[in-house]
Amino acid sequence: MERNIKRKMGSEKTVNCKLITGYSALKALQFLYALNVWIACMASACVLSAATPKDDAEAVSVKPPLKSPSIEREYSVASEELQWFDAGRSRPAPVKIYYPSAGKGPFPVVLFSHGLGRSREDCAYLGTHWASRGYVSVFVEHAGSDEAVWRGKVQPKKHLKEAYENPATMRNRPLDMRFALDQLERLKRDCDPVALRLDFTRVGAAGYDLGAQTALALAGQVLPGGIIDADHRICAVIAMSPAPPQGQVPLDIAYKYICVPCLYMTGSEDDGVIGSTKAYQRRIPFDNTFGADQYLAIFFGGDHMIYAGHIRQRESEKDARFQPLIRDASTLFWDAYLQEKPEAIVAMQGIGLNALLGPSASVEKKLAADKTSRSFSRDP
Secondary structure (H helix, E strand, O other): OOHHHHHOHHHOOOOEEEOOOOOOOHHHHHHHHHHHHHHHHHEEEEEEEEOOHHHHHHHHHOOOOEEEEEEEEOOOOEEEEEEEEEEEEEEEEEEEEEEEEEOOOOOOEEEEOOOOOOOOOHHHHHHHHHEEEEEEEEEEOOOOHHHHOOOOOOOOHHHHHHHHHHHHHHHHHHHHHHHHHHHHHHHHOOOOOHHHHEEEEEEEEEEOOHHHHHHHHHHHEOOOEEOOOOOOEEEEEEEEEEEOOOOOOOHHHHOOOOOEEEEEEEEOOOOOOOOOOOHHHHHHHHHOOOOEEEEEEEEEEEEOOOOOOOOOOOEEEEEHHHHHHHHHHHHHHHHHHHHHHOOOOHHHOOOOHHHHHHHHHHHHHHEOOOOOOOOOOOOO
């Protein structure tokens, strides 16, 4: 686990660099979008003050979808695969890190937890995109609930179900994430050139499927047995396709201690593949979380596979349709709550997220400063 693990990987280390094409006149685009959001918010405020619930939905309908307001620059991206090992738990903790290959930083850190039966290669489009926007993205692989659980097995679904129902799975996953963050801090103390550019005062956690529960656990969700694995370093969370709490944890207790901004994403067809979770239950974490600003995006026609684009018998147009929206919405959220960019905060708290997702999703929000819990929705 020393620094030489990172720099002397040999065949275990893969470095991949590629140039991400930049936008032209980025500053001009940023100014025009921020101005547009401000004008839209002022107009919306006037309309909403006298609107009926039906008028409210119509008042926020903005077409066509808009791009993220907070693009200042795009970085070229490098990635590294590292084979870490947690000696304290006798457990491997492989990671894949996406980071800007240039720039002094300091850059915010985003931890990502994959879904059941997946790996650190999951959702690579997010790792690459976030890094191109200045976020060092650390994709953690979880032994015992990764692809090794089912690959080459006669009954893969049976083994996945066993991993899902094993209490040790959710006990270990948040600890894997915490270990990865500890490793990065240790590398920074050892003057590692990449780690020296990290900002540990701005750390986010994200995850898909079982990874969504992992990210929420780091934010304070109570696990079965009353276990709380909250990490004070986590400033914001993105939970994609979250499930209701496992075990017998009451809802008023399960999410009671989450006090950081969260963006929840799900789809109208987001039924579980291994577990019994139905699409309508994916909103339960949002409905029961009240600390800080909370957002829910529901993609119309979105199923459980749109986030990572895997385990499909044939290609689906849904991945190409929804993944750019997931990418841009998540980046806007990080810009608002990790980098605290004013124009991104205005967009998130106003109608910018609705405008960004367009007719493909509805958006609901509960703002900490607005005890009436206003909800902005978009018709399909």
